[in-house]
Amino acid sequence: MKKVLIILIIVVIAAAAVMAVGTKVNVYQDAKGIHFADRNSAEILSEKDTKVFNEIEIKTDSANIKFVTGDYFGYEFMAGSTVDTTYSLANKKLTITQKSKTMLFNLNLGSLKSDYITIYLPEEAILNNVTISDKSGTITINKLNCENLDVSSVSGNDVINSASASVISVDKTSGNIDMKNIKAGSLYMVLNSGNLNASGMETGAVDIGQTSGNVTMAGELLGSSVISAVSGNINLNITGAKTDFNRDISVTSGNVNVDGSQAKSNQYENANAVNSLKLKSTSGNITVNFVK
DSSP, X not given: OHHHHHHHHHHHHHHHHHHHHTXXXXXXXXXXXXXXXXXXGOEEEEEESOOOOSEEXXXXXXXXXXXXXXXXXXXXXXXXXXXXXXXXXXXXXXXEEEEEOEEEEEEEXXXXXXXXXXXXXXXXXXXXXXXXXXXXXXXXXXXXXXXXXXXXXXXXXXEEEEEEEEEEEEEEEESOXXXXXXXXXXXXXXXXXXXXXXXXXXXXXXXXXXXXXXXXXXXXXXXXXXXXXXXXXEEEEEESOGGGEEEEEEEEESOEEETTEEESEEEEOOTTOOXXXXXXXXXXXXXXXXXX
16 A cells, blocks of 8 residues: 555656646556656657568557658657567568557656657569558558558558558558558458548459448449448449449348439349449448449
8 A cells, every 4th residue: 555655646746747847758667667758758760771671560559650652661660668669670571569568657748759650662662561550540551562461450540542462451440541542452351430431442352341430432343342331331433334243232221322223222143244242231321333
């Protein structure tokens, strides 16, 4: 009990000091005891014009991740004392891992710094595997060409633009996803809570499972496209003729609208069709428009 009281007194004193100077203080605990850290004093590590890498693996608890097109391969991240950071560049693979320490107290007054990781890539770079795992933070990709892109995040909004990959996999718990000008042989997405807005899509296969939120997609959806939503609307603007797609579209509670024709379901089979749509919503509307 006495030890707890001492800790509380220390925290109160630290909070008073922080309020006086208007900064950001974290109180964290590790194997060596309790520590105080000013986020404004966190160091930034920057390595630009590094050796070429063709694989990237990023694991972080709370950083904002951004991919930027430049004239070189490189990376930059903020490494504060409240975060354990390890990184390496070996065998053409860049690995960055950040793990937050156990926080006892966090006071933010006037701090301008947040955890971040920035990856620099030449515009012509072609990578093999890119794996991103972010528990809490935004992910922004403005141009990327790779074989496999695997994105996993718990909370935060993600933006993926001008990306090309044989396989794109996204597993997201909470937050919105915006995608634009995407080329994917296969697109797999598991979305629990949040909206998907995707335009300029070119896909060879799609498999999307949405629990709560709307799915809005536009572009060329070739091959087999399977989209299901438990609670939310599905809105598709598909490039191509309606007769080129076998369709199995249904709702439990809501309406189906295909090129202006409304019903509770829409089924169509054409032996010559090379593409297929299987769409289902438990609670929500499904709207599909075909654009030649």
